[in-house]
Amino acid sequence: MRLGHDEKIDTIKKVPLFGHCTKKELAAVARLADEIDLPAGKVLTRQGERGHEFLVLIEGTADVERDGDKIAELGPGDFFGEIALISHIPRTATVTASTPIRALVVAEHDFRSLLSQSPDISLKVLQALAERLPASHTQ
Numbered sequence: 001m002r003l004g005h006d007e008k009i010d011t012i013k014k015v016p017l018f019g020h021c022t023k024k025e026l027a028a029v030a031r032l033a034d035e036i037d038l039p040a041g042k043v044l045t046r047q048g049e050r051g052h053e054f055l056v057l058i059e060g061t062a063d064v065e066r067d068g069d070k071i072a073e074l075g076p077g078d079f080f081g082e083i084a085l086i087s088h089i090p091r092t093a094t095v096t097a098s099t100p101i102r103a104l105v106v107a108e109h110d111f112r113s114l115l116s117q118s119p120d121i122s123l124k125v126l127q128a129l130a131e132r133l134p135a136s137h138t139q
Contacts, residue, residue, distance in 0.1 A: 003058065003104070008033055011056050011104060017082045020124035028114055028121065033104040044080075044095040051084025051091050052108045060101030066093045073098070086125065087112045 003011065012018055018026060035058070038044070044062060045051060056079040064072040064080070071093065074080065080095055080117035085108050115122045 002035055005030060008035075008104060011058065011077070014077060015056065015082060017085075017125055017128050019128050021121060023120050025118070025124070028118065029106065029111075031104050032114060033112045034103050034106075036103055037040045038097050038103065040097050040099050040101075040102050042097045042101075044089045044097060045093070047092065047094045048090050050088060051081050054081040054085050054108075054111070055079060056104045056105045058095060058102040058104060060099040060103075062095050062101060063109050064093050065097050084108060086115075086129070 005100070007026070009023065009026045012029050012033065013021070013026050018029060023080055033056075035044055040060075042107075043099070044055060047066060057076050059076055062074045062078075063070055064074060074095065080093075081091075085106065113124065
């Protein structure tokens with residue numbers, strides 16, 4: 001069963017990157033999100049490669065590996081790749097679907113277009129990023 005528009009908004013608002021956005025702004029992001037189904041074994045991101053999308057898991061699980069070691073398991077409501085929407089930093093881990101998954105995906109080019117059209121969303125995303133920086137980087 002596919003998510004309705006309000007369910008997409010509810011899913012996206014749980015992502016810290018969008019924590020300062022209003023419901024209207026979240027709706028704009030939700031309109032960019034496509035719902036996709038992927039098989040178990042599908043590599044969703046590969047460590048060291050540049051990312052071009054952000055995903056939120058709706059159903060299923062995925063394993064996160066760094067340097068070949070499993071470091072986490074993701075499940076419904078978990079997300080990854082949000083930094084790829086605004087930065088050209090290589091992926092820090094490989095994420096592989098361990099079961100069939102259903103996810104929301106937002107493509108970098110669509111998100112960047114939204115940011116260029118909405119300075120308010122841009123500012124709120126930057127604010128959220130700044131809050132996530134470690135305190136050690138402030139000196």
